[in-house]
Amino acid sequence: MTEVFVVAAGANKLTYEMLTLARSLGEPSAVVLGAPGTAASIKDSLAEYGAAKVYAAEHADLDAYLVAPKAEALAALISEKSPAAVLLPSSQEGKEIAGRVAVALDNGLLTDVSALEADGTATQAVFAGATVVKSKVTKGIPLVTVKANSLTPQAAPAAAELVEVPVAVSDAAKLVSITDQVVEPKGDRPDLAEANIVVSGGRGVGSAEQFSVIEEFADLLGAAVGASRAATDSGFYPHKFQVGQTGTTVSPQLYLAAGISGAIQHRAGMQTSKTIVAVNKDDGAPIFDIADFGVVGDLFKVLPQAGDEIRKSRQ
Template identity: 55%
Template structure:
């Protein structure tokens, strides 16, 4: 079977769940081959995790400057790997960085690119969410190697142990004058909660939370469910919650097993970032709120009454004091 290149998303010590999702998706098209970019020693640390999730090959591009330039090293590594194996496709995660890499790589390879895919079949046809979530379409690349950016949460990770063949990629020197340099990195203050794009449960608050203090009910429910906390753009713009937790077209796209929207009206830009969630529960005082149009379950009521009751019930069922 042909190789399918998967760009590894990692923090140097841990492979992110989105990569495991990509490896699972890649098996629909061929043999998953991980392309890993990092500083020397990164591949040795992450090889076991990639092998456990089915990577049949690992293309390692390691250099001291790999993480200094935004996206450039990843694009170079994928281009080198693609030139080596003529893959059936290249898969990246549809994060902000991943979308940039996908676009730049497609331009380099003179090929087609598909962004925000939420499904992929064995023929290479993808399902996409387009126009801010207004439409769902099926698309395919008709020219060159397909470059596909898959939305986080679209596939379930699968453990499929393999013994990957390792390959070394030698990155070309990066032109610092033509590339954006990363001058500093700061870890997100996520506490013990799962990362927003990796969580199986997301509880989000909107304008209806009515202030930063009101987000405690959102956090309490998320913690009871072992989930992540999200926020609408309106809540973020009002200063209720940090921007890094924004869900929507201009924030993060998520597709968890369960998405709970508290006090979120459901503006189109928010729905674009969460409407592919497997189960959606909405709580809002306005029975005409657009969010009820995409919700599987809706509660018309005061979130400050409904959410604490739900939190207590969840805690009781899980045996949490």
């Protein structure tokens, strides 16, 4: 069976999605790029989702400099092993690594792929999700970045044989060093990109202080909190919680949009949600065009009333 590389940026849902996708293409092999010990810490999780091998391309310099050393190490491994395809996360770092690898290997590249067939045909949503296209790399192997929440991860335990990969970092890859890293503490709410339920607020919330109504309803449902670009640009909520084409793409079981008009930029980041509920005072808001259930009303009345009914049902 042909080998398919999955670049694992940690033990997370997107990595598991990529491993699941890789199983339909060949035999998945996870590639871990990082400091010594990184691969061993996530090996068991990668095994659970089908990694037959785990290539540990580890070196202190991979985390000491920006993405150039990681791209260099990945390009060397691809040249040595000749996988049938390479999948990377469609994150900022994943896309930059992919771009550098494509240039180094003179290989084609497709980004934000939601599906990939055995013959290398990829599915992509373009023009802010308005159009779905089929694409293929015309030079080299399928080198793609996979969009988060494109499929449901399926466990399929495998051996995950740990393979140490020698890494040599050139001086050219050390031009930009990382002087400091700050890891933001995680709150009690689910991660936005991986949550099963997301409650988002838009410009209609009115202010940062009033965003508490969104947070309270989200906490009642055990949901993540999101926001539209209009809300984040207005300073109502931090930009890291933005849902949309230029923010986080989500595909939860339930997405509740409160005070969000439904601009195409926002819809591109949430329209694959399984069930969409919209609350808006404007009955002509575009969000109602894609909503499964719509409530025309004041979110400051609708959400508290819905919350009361949910609490009653739990008594």
